[in-house]
């Protein structure tokens with residue numbers, strides 16, 4: 001994968017995962033670690049094969065830290081994407097039982113949290129979760145198919161300002177929507193942005209995916225876990241006290257990347273990256289920035305303002321002059337922020 005892997009979410013537990021470790025009884029573990037009350041109550045249905053054709057011939061369309069994504073059809077021939085994740089993890093078997101139990105429980109909870117949150121969302125720029133299936137060892141999430149693949153795979157290495165504005169308008173529309181619902185994504189990065197079809201960007205739709213790190217964050221509440229992908233993390237995530245606006249910083253890092261094909265903070269190791277993020281200094285000195293407008297740079301500074309109290313909100317960012325001038329058609333078209 002082009003970017004460093006996500007930290008601190010279900011993906012990490014999955015890094016060590018393999019599905020042959022036998023059947024895992026979630027209920028036992030819940031009781032043994034005494035965390036029954038913290039379990040998420042997500043109803044997952046059974047038997048995927050009654051509704052979808054999924055077998056060895058199903059095309060793998062995404063490599064997962066947290067599992068694999070396949071293209072599948074239902075019995076009417078309609079196509080979908082299915083994210084298949086396994087519940088068990090043989091490497092955890094090497095840990096003392098209580099640690100193993102905690103990690104597995106946490107992992108299952110995060111998976112269910114991903115499902116629970118994604119189920120609640122209904123926005124043109126957010127992936128639609130159609131239904132879910134579960135058996136003793138697996139969870140399957142049936143989603144709308146993004147036939148255009150990953151945004152970064154379709155577009156040029158460096159994007160024009162107008163293409164970038166089309167993407168930022170849609171991305172910030174999605175972020176504004178989840179923040180309204182008091183949900184923080186925590187893993188916004190180009191890898192988690194898909195395209196609905198293979199048309200050029202102005203006839204396409206960007207979809208935010210992968211709520212595997214997301215969680216509720218009521219306004220004013222602070223979170224204290226370091227979760228996300230280091231290059232895209234806000235400084236306050238690295239220093240372990242943050243809220244919804246951490247996502248806006250990540251949007252700024254994405255925009256920086258779209259326009260320059262560079263990352264504002266990148267060290268030789270994760271710790272060096274964290275140190276660079278904590279310092280928070282970035283520059284527009286590279287050649288790529290020579291022909292980029294001052295408005296675009298000012299907008300990035302607004303998204304990546306160090307102190308979250310002074311940072312643009314997602315909603316405020318949508319109204320920024322640079323977005324409105326460069327993505328004008330969307331302000332009156334379907335999916336526009338002004339029509340919701």
Ligand SMILES: Nc1ncnc2c1ncn2[C@@H]1O[C@H](COP(=O)(O)OP(=O)(O)O)[C@@H](O)[C@H]1O
Nearest residue numbers: 062063064065066067069081143144145146210
């Ligand atoms: N709805 C979808 N349509 C098409 N491809 C998808 C879809 N969802 C995910 N993918 C592909 O699968 C990859 C992994 O999915 P993601 O949800 O990001 O899981 P992970 O937690 O492993 O990062 C994505 O980068 C993308 O290539």
Ligand SMILES: [Mg+2]
Nearest residue numbers: 191192209210
């Ligand atoms: Mg992902």
